Amino acid sequence: MDCSYFDAGVCRSCTLMGVPYAEQLAGKDRHARELLAPYGDASWLPPVASAESGYRNKAKMVVSGTVDAPTIGILDEAGRGVDLRACGICAPGVRAALPVLADFVTRARIEPYSVPERRGELKYVLVTHSPDDELLVRFVVRSEEAVGRIRSRLPELLAALPNARVVTANLQPEHKAVVEGDREIVLTPESSLVMRVGGIPLRLRPQSFFQTNTAVAEALYAQVASWVDEVGPASVWDLYCGVGGFALNVAAPGRRVVGVETSTEAVRSARATASAAGLPLVAFRAGDATAFALAAKSAPELVIVNPPRRGIGAELSGWLEGSGVPSVVYSSCNPKSLAHDLARMPSYRIRTGRVLDMFPQTGHLEVAVLLDRVGA
Structure with a gap:
């Protein structure tokens, strides 16, 4: 991709502009694999590529x-x-x-x-x-x-x-x-914009988080849903759920899903989508993900986390480590904070992972991993 703004030096936000896209993608994939190598003998899937331009929604x-x-x-x-x-x-x-x-x-x-x-x-x-x-x-x-x-x-x-x-x-x-x-x-x-992703009409209200790359978000939801179905849990938490992308995509007959998000606008959006889709076993709560986990009387069979760049932090990592939850899916836009969190959770190992290029022309990436508890 060529950019006249970058060439003129007036905008340098896209730090990889001019680097061949195949090289960008390979570099991101290599970086994630190397950084996360200490946390399990993972089976890595091929990275998900994006359109090089016109991808930001x-x-x-x-x-x-x-x-x-x-x-x-x-x-x-x-x-x-x-x-x-x-x-x-x-x-x-x-x-x-x-x-x-x-x-x-x-x-x-x-x-x-x-x-x-x-x-x-x-x-x-x-x-x-x-x-x-x-x-x-x-x-x-x-x-x-x-x-x-x-x-x-x-x-x-x-x-x-x-x-x-x-x-x-x-x-x-x-x-x-x-x-x-x-x-x-x-x-x-x-008051809400419909974002049709993977056949699900997500309702996006102002001040609600949604991934910036719709096509790659659809691939991410599909990948996580595939992993969850492979594990087959009867109960799932989707922490930092945004407008409910993961929670709604992993819904299945008999499976109870709870999404937790601080943004009340996002929760309103997610609830509207679940109601319109006729998903009575999918519920959403407005609140802090860590506080929700710490206050819960019991843990689910699988937890999905999709935190901000800073990661889930020491407190939630510690709760997961001691929770007994057999499986965790962690979707991260910052592999460094993911690595820091995994270091706090030695009972979990990466079974499989995948890099998804949500942000071409930049050094940023999305990486999703399926974690198994050792001995579970």
Whole structure:
């Protein structure tokens, strides 16, 4: 993949840009295998490749510049806007929306936020694209006044961007390195975007986590479901479940599944999907994964964990180590934190693993492993 932004030196976010894709994939696979070699004589499956470009279903774009000439992209070292609306790793549906949104900023007269001057209203536009070519568009602003401007011009935006299924405004008034605030104002009748993955219509609400690469997410869900079916547990926990991707994909007759996630919006989404799919044995709880495990009166037969980059940490690792749970599936976007957690769980060994390239052109990767308890 070639990138004019990278070649011009204005954006270096994709650190592997220019490296042949086969070399990128082989390097990630090798790195994961070497890093995790001490934790079991694993059988590694071939890595899952991605499209080299156009794979990101979500763009988190900083808005800067002026009302009449807004930039949508990133900030340079001086805090000035760098326009990346033609970014090649974004899905075509996202790229098509960005110029429309830039024009809307001008027409609605929403002043972009200036980080150096600490003034302005609009900080980010967050755009998510679904397999059905529908969009979730979120404007991160500082005040209700900007919300009013968006609301008053919303019919114009929907006319120019008819596939915008959900449009919201998120209030984040503070000057700090936080993308979004707690308060979300839904401006459209619909409040969730349907993401059809593996035949399951996951409902994505604002502030809900979802993998950035839809095709590879589908492969990840299928792989984990295959491993779970191979083990055949009667009860499963899906910790850090997000909108329920793993929990809903491993559901089976007679199998009780509980998903746990801190985001109440994600839990609402997951519950709606489970209800629509007629899955009475799949339940979701809003709360901290570690606290849920520590408070539970009994353990399931299999636990799935899909934590943030920091991993599950010492406390949950310790609980798993002493829990007696026979099998664990660990999906990680950071092999280093996965290795740290496995070092705290010496009773588990990797039976099989697989690298999935969720983030081409970057050094990031997803790795999933099936763990067996020794002697279980």
